[in-house]
Every structure is written in C-alpha cells, then in structure tokens.
Amino acid sequence: MAAKISTKSALIVFLAVLSISQCCYGKLEFGSYKETCPNVENIVFKVVKEGFIKDPSVAPAMIRLYFHDCFSNGCDASLLLDGTSSEKKATPNLSVRGYELLDDIKTALENDCHGVVSCADIIALATRDLVTLASGEKTRYEIPTGRLDGRESTALSVDLPSPQLSVSQTAAMFAKRKLSVDDMVLLLGGHTIGVAHCSFIKDRLYNFKNTNKPDPSMDPKLVQELRGKCPEKSSTDGIINLDQDFSSSNIVDVSFYKQINSSRGILQIDQELANDGMTKKMVTDLAKGNDFLARFGQAMVNLGSVGVKDEQNGEIRRSCRSCNNLFCTK
Numbered sequence: 555m556a557a558k559i560s561t562k563s564a565l566i567v568f569l570a571v572l573s574i575s576q577c578c579y580g581k582l583e584f585g586s587y588k589e590t591c592p593n594v595e596n597i598v599f600k601v602v603k604e605g606f607i608k609d610p611s612v613a614p615a616m617i618r619l620y621f622h623d624c625f626s627n628g629c630d631a632s633l634l635l636d637g638t639s640s641e642k643k644a645t646p647n648l649s650v651r652g653y654e655l656l657d658d659i660k661t662a663l664e665n666d667c668h669g670v671v672s673c674a675d676i677i678a679l680a681t682r683d684l685v686t687l688a689s690g691e692k693t694r695y696e697i698p699t700g701r702l703d704g705r706e707s708t709a710l711s712v713d714l715p716s717p718q719l720s721v722s723q724t725a726a727m728f729a730k731r732k733l734s735v736d737d738m739v740l741l742l743g744g745h746t747i748g749v750a751h752c753s754f755i756k757d758r759l760y761n762f763k764n765t766n767k768p769d770p771s772m773d774p775k776l777v778q779e780l781r782g783k784c785p786e787k788s789s790t791d792g793i794i795n796l797d798q799d800f801s802s803s804n805i806v807d808v809s810f811y812k813q814i815n816s817s818r819g820i821l822q823i824d825q826e827l828a829n830d831g832m833t834k835k836m837v838t839d840l841a842k843g844n845d846f847l848a849r850f851g852q853a854m855v856n857l858g859s860v861g862v863k864d865e866q867n868g869e870i871r872r873s874c875r876s877c878n879n880l881f882c883t884k
C-alpha cells in the first residue's frame with residue numbers, strides 16, 4: 555500500500571513538474587495572451603516584417619535595445635519612457651534605436667485588443683521576430699510573455715558593462731542578473747550583426763592601455779583595415795561592422811565566434827571571450843558546431859526573464875513612451 559501511494563505521489567509530482575516546465579518561466583507563461591489577445595504574435599510579426607523590409611538595420615538595433623532594457627532594472631520597457639533624465643538619456647543608450655517600430659506595434663495592438671499587451675512583451679516578441687528574420691528564417695525560439703511595464707526610469711540607474719571590462723568582471727555583472735557564463739558567451743553572440751562606432755575601438759587601434767601601440771590580441775591585418783575606416787584624428791565618429799565577415803555581417807549566424815577565434819573581434823570584450831580561460835573552450839566549440847542559433851534563442855529567453863515586474867510595481871502602459879500615472883519616476 556505504502557509503495558502504491560508513493561508511486562502515485564511521485565507520478566503527481568512528476569506531472570506537476572512537467573506541466574510547469576511546459577507552461578511557465580518564472581512569472582512568465584508561453585501564450586499568456588491566448589484568451590485576451592489571441593492574434594498578438596501575428597500582429598507583432600506583420601508590423602516587424604514591414605519594418606525589417608524597409609530597414610534591415612532595425613534587427614541589430616532591437617536586439618541591442620532588448621539587452622539594454624533587460625540589463626538595467628529588468629525587462630520592463632523602462633528604456634522606452636520619454637523624460638529629461640530617463641534611461642534613454644544615459645550615455646550608453648544615446649545610440650539605441652528602434653523606438654518608432656515599437657510605437658507602430660503598440661498602435662496596431664491597441665487597435666486589436668486595447669490595454670492588454672505590455673510594452674515589455676512587445677520588445678521581447680519583436681526582438682524574437684527580428685532574430686528570425688535576420689537569420690534568414692533559420693531559427694525561431696518560443697518566448698514566454700506576461701511582463702509588466704515599469705513605472706521608474708532614471709538615467710542614473712542605468713548599469714551596463716563597458717567593452718573594456720574583463721571577462722570575469724563582465725561575468726559578475728551577468729551573474730547579478732542570474733545569467734550564467736554560458737548565457738553571457740551566447741548573448742555576446744548578438745555581436746554577429748550590427749555596427750559599432752569607431753570611438754569604442756580607437757584605443758585598440760592606436761594606444762592600447764597607454765602603450766601607444768595597437769591591442770596585441772588584434773590581428774595586425776585587421777588593425778590596418780580598421781585604421782583606414784577609423785582614422786586617429788577625425789572630426790566624425792565612423793561606424794564599422796561588429797562581424798567582420800562581410801558575407802554575413804548582416805546575418806545572425808555563428809560567424810562571430812569564428813571571427814573572434816581568428817583574432818578578428820571588434821570590441822575588446824568580444825576578443826577577450828576567445829582568449830580568456832573561462833570562456834575560450836566554449837567559443838571554440840561554438841565556432842565549430844552548428845547549435846549556436848538554438849542556444850542563442852534559449853539565452854535570449856533567459857535574458858527576457860530578468861527583473862520581471864509584478865502588479866505592485868508594474869502596469870500595462872497605454873503608450874510605450876509614458877506611464878499611465880503622471881507621477882512615475884523619470
């Protein structure tokens with residue numbers, strides 16, 4: 555009898571765990587809008603696809619926006635709030651783009667199901683769709699929803715890593731958000747697409763750590779190529795591709811890891827991933843294997859669960875640019 559009961563209880567526990575693992579992700583849930591806004595994913599994809607066709611560079615822009623929003627104060631769309639000293643005014647956010655596409659998606663969703671879908675979920679869904687489109691539809695990950703929009707956004711609270719930090723310092727910042735070293739290596743694979751301003755790498759090209767020499771970890775041929783695009787003395791801040799394989803610099807794929815394995819990383823932190831003992835084996839394995847796209851998707855889901863708000867500190871905003879209550883902090 556005792557054996558029967560324990561088998562039965564074990565089965566119940568097993569089924570409960572199974573249903574949780576298929577249903578929810580922290581406070582988030584797959585298909586959380588299926589009753590309240592069943593068309594949400596189709597509407598987001600339609601608007602995103604139109605935006606991507608008009609300007610494919612919205613893909614890297616949105617991937618970066620998602621990272622900057624989630625990393626500072628959680629995935630709560632606090633980066634979207636307009637204000638004289640809101641998050642978008644912080645220095646690392648000044649070159650963040652993608653706000654207009656998010657406004658278009660919000661308008662389309664408000665027309666279909668008013669006051670239901672949060673701006674934080676719109677960012678997560680739009681980013682997922684842009685990863686799909688920019689991979690040439692080679693990947694698509696499911697992303698749980700149910701995020702609420704934050705009511706606080708201050709430039710002073712923005713806490714993002716600088717490209718000059720070491721791998722262990724960067725890993726510590728990820729760990730604070732419950733993101734593992736593996737998540738960090740995979741998420742930095744986001745630098746498979748998009749651009750960086752010359753100002754972020756001039757030290758690597760001309761005066762690395764005040765040596766008056768270039769960064770010795772950069773392929774000397776690449777140093778020469780990049781010096782051509784980023785002259786030491788220039789009145790403008792040029793841009794260069796983060797993925798130096800020109801056949802794939804606009805495609806989400808594994809080539810970022812191949813580039814850094816050949817000393818052709820652009821940002822200092824990118825290159826350090828391939829050189830640091832903590833991460834180099836993973837980089838080599840990713841560069842050789844064919845599972846980057848699926849693993850990147852899982853890491854993006856993990857990033858999307860950072861600091862999700864509850865009813866006490868979150869809401870469904872009417873406009874992504876302002877919170878519902880006039881007295882929110884920004």
Ligand code: HEM
Nearest residue numbers: 614615617618621649715716717741742744748749750751
């Ligand atoms: C240690 C962490 C990171 C650092 C230090 C970092 C730094 C940077 C810098 C300096 C730029 C260039 C910005 C500019 O010139 O305007 C950039 C661009 C970008 N970052 Fe990161 N990043 C980090 C992590 C991530 C992660 C985790 C993702 C993706 C989930 C990501 C996605 C991107 C993308 C897609 C761009 C290109 C944006 C565009 O073309 O508009 N970054 N990043």
